[in-house]
């Protein structure tokens with residue numbers, strides 16, 4: 001379905017053409033003087049230059065045509081040639097009715113559905129998730145849903161960090177602590193691997209310990225390096241052990257993501273790219289891209305117009321092990337083979353931008369992906385504490401993601417403990433939804449690249465630009481529907497008040513936000529739009545007393561407005577990865 005702006009632009013373009021002018025002059029936009037009109041078209045000014053005519057004359061011609069169209073309740077020329085437009089109430093109501101009946105709620109669908117692979121989450125196995133892992137998951141989940149909302153096919157992959165030095169360190173440490181484990185004995189058959197007798201918590205203690213040890217104990221460090229290199233060369237025992245470590249820790253990772261309403265299609269890791277590394281090396285050699293530098297194999301990815309130096313990308317280290325870039329390139333080969341994507345989006349900390357510049361250039365140069373495949377790094381800033389530094393625990397340590405979640409959850413539970421609307425048994429579920437809404441909206445309302453300060457009181461506030469405010473808005477509508485036994489049909493014939501009309505126009509314009517959000521890969525656009533809708537609804541709700549209204553037509557019309565609002569708002573919440581509530 002076309003958006004309201006597209007429909008109005010089409011109509012204005014036809015009018016321009018019928019008057020003998022270029023249809024391209026007919027662009028209609030939301031009025032920047034809402035006190036004067038709802039929409040405007042300034043095409044007469046560009047037309048004046050093209051046709052050497054006064055803009056006012058062109059605008060007069062066009063307006064004569066538009067005035068006959070029942071779509072418009074007003075079409076007039078003001079000033080030197082501005083065209084001011086209002087749409088008729090009948091047209092507005094009919095448009096909203098069509099939106100509500102449309103399976104995509106009026107969100108225009110891409111003409112050609114693209115396949116987009118999204119890489120987000122990216123936790124490193126054997127280390128607990130910490131708050132630094134929050135943004136990739138939250139932003140990734142939302143940009144995925146935005147892409148789906150406009151009609152694209154998505155494949156999301158967590159790309160677990162399960163192959164790097166951290167695994168080597170953990171295995172090295174385990175081998176020193178548990179030399180009697182069968183897997184550390186000579187002649188062990190990796191096919192007969194038993195589960196390792198460790199909990200995630202026990203494993204999480206091993207990594208920081210081993211990492212600290214490697215800083216003071218050179219022999220241990222070398223051992224971990226060797227294990228990492230052997231692991232990557234395909235050592236069966238180490239790989240079986242790595243699998244066990246992944247098996248022990250993945251449920252914890254999953255439950256963290258589940259709490260946050262984040263779901264991924266694929267749980268592949270860096271290690272799954274192993275089988276594609278020989279092909280990678282082959283492709284790079286075919287193009288003559290690989291050369292030796294200090295014992296390592298590297299490829300040049302600089303370009304003559306670089307303003308800053310882009311260093312060569314390391315593919316094989318001098319000890320024969322692979323690095324982050326190697327697995328990213330090999331993974332691209334796998335993605336190309338499995339999905340032939342039109343785009344691949346990486347939602348990763350902005351500080352990794354050099355890495356992605358190198359990887360993308362190398363992938364294009366080596367023709368791992370086609371020329372027209374878009375490789376995009378969606379970088380993001382950090383979530384900070386009130387001191388403006390990356391968010392920490394009270395004693396300055398790294399905060400676990402689960403502890404962070406629980407802190408917000410407990411605060412949310414406390415806030416609703418006295419709510420008369422929710423039954424006791426529902427409170428935990430509501431608190432969970434408020435938590436997700438507070439965390440995600442607080443994050444996504446910011447432009448991704450910006451750092452932001454996490455402020456629990458601000459994020460949980462029931463009013464203002466918060467997730468809670470949006471949930472309250474939906475709950476308010478639901479409560480009205482329970483009280484009035486609303487029949488979920490939109491059959492309005494008339495608009496009764498100005499705030500009501502203003503809200504309906506905002507509702508009718510809401511699909512527009514998805515196009516911009518997709519183009520910019522910016523969930524903040526949806527957040528802002530949802531907030532504007534909810535604020536306008538507050539005004540409408542306070543000004544029009546629905547429950548006490550005696551005129552049954554008016555009352556039904558107002559309930560219909562609530563229904564339309566709830567439908568578009570819930571879709572927006574869903575696209576942000578936020579679950580809606582019934583009552584709260």
Ligand code: ARG
Pocket residue numbers: 119121122123124159160161328346348
């Ligand atoms: N594990 C990486 C890290 O912690 C993030 C992975 C992001 N995805 C990727 N394909 N590089 O920094």
